[in-house]
Amino acid sequence: MAKNISFASILLFSASLIITGCTATNSLSQGRSFKLKQVSFSELNGWEEDNFKEVIPGMISSCKNPIKMFSKFCKTLPNYRYASSDEIKAYFEKTLQPYQVISYGNKTGTITGYYEAELTGTRYRTSSTQIPIYGLPKGYKNGKKYPVREDIEEEGIDAPIIAWADDPVELFILHIQGSGRLITPEGEIKLGYAGNNSRPFKKLSQILKDNDIDYLSSYSMPSMKKWLQANPQKAKELLAKNPRFIFFKETKGESPYGAAGVVLTPRRSVAVDKNFIPLNTPMWLNTKDPDGYNIQKLVIAQDIGSAIKGGIRADYFWGHGPVAFEKAGRMKSTGSYYLLLPKD
DSSP states (O other), X not given: OOOEEOHHHHHHHHHHHHHHTOSOOOOOOTTOOEEEEEOOGGGSTTGGGOOGGGTHHHHHHHTTSOOGGGHHHHHHGGGGTTOOHHHHHHHHHHHEEEEEEEETTBSOEEEEEEEXXXXXXXXXXXXXXXXXXXXXXXXXXXXXXXXXXHHHHHHOOSSOEEEEESOHHHHHHHHHHSOEEXXXXXXXXXXXXXXXXXXXXXXXXXXXXXXXXXXXXXXXXXXXXXXHHHOHHHHHHHHTTOOOOEEEEEEOSSOOBOTTSSBOOTTTEEEOOTTTSOTTOEEEEEEEOTXXXXXXXXXXXXXXXXXXXXXXXXXXXXXXXXXXXXXXXXOEEEEEEEEEEEOO
16 A cells, blocks of 8 residues: 655654764755655566666665665675675565655656766866866865856966866866866876855856857757857857856766765766755666656666756766767656665
8 A cells, every 4th residue: 555754754854864964964844845655666667677786886885874764774785796686676675665756746857867078188288278177266165156157267266277178168068067087198187076166057058048049959968069169259158158167176086976975877876956865865767868768777866966956856877978978968858756765
């Protein structure tokens, strides 16, 4: 028999996160409509077909800082590191219970895609690489307002320069994605998010629409990127209209890291609104990619995003490279998801 979890129970759920001091510390605000409806695994479209071996490494990483209610689950999860997909599936069915997320009475919401940006440049300034990639300003304070993008690009800012890019459009996309890889003649430089200038973010598609750039084939990222690169002077003017500016840090080892503090797994990590979905929570995602193919699989809430707001709103991580860019840049699908919570 289906069972609904009351809003009071959701508040208790959130309160338990605050007590444990884990990464998901935001409590759910009163007045927001958010409900979890208990369902059976048989109601999860595609559950029988998923390859659960793919999600185990990322789930074990999330278990390094578990939500309190997942402590028991996380203690036994490493035993399944080398198990078969069927064995893992049986373990999940034995220990977890799926709950459908319902927000403002709706069972579906918007699922977009993102990826790890990739661009070219150099460690040191050259005649062809003239655009600085900034680290944190000296004395940086989170929440303090720093100059808007246009002023930083025109006048610079008192901050270390990590490297230099050769394409302003590619660098702008890096700012949107928050992390990426700079390919240089000397090798690859991995760039992670370090902070921002505490100015509002304005979507690129909205900037183009506001400035009557309405003759594109679509407002997908690949289409907008192609047009901006073909119109460099207009691109400089338009890109400056997004006040938000991102500061980066050089990272080592695996990448990119999400807001949960773990390395993101392509096609298994999602960004969510942590006011609703606690970070490191396993979720069953049911949506479609931009070409209409089903995405029905187990994912983990391991990241957040400035544009990801709402009870049913997620950003699906595609990875890096040309295919990831094409998929992520065109993805805007309707979808639903379910939280998988411990039965006990």
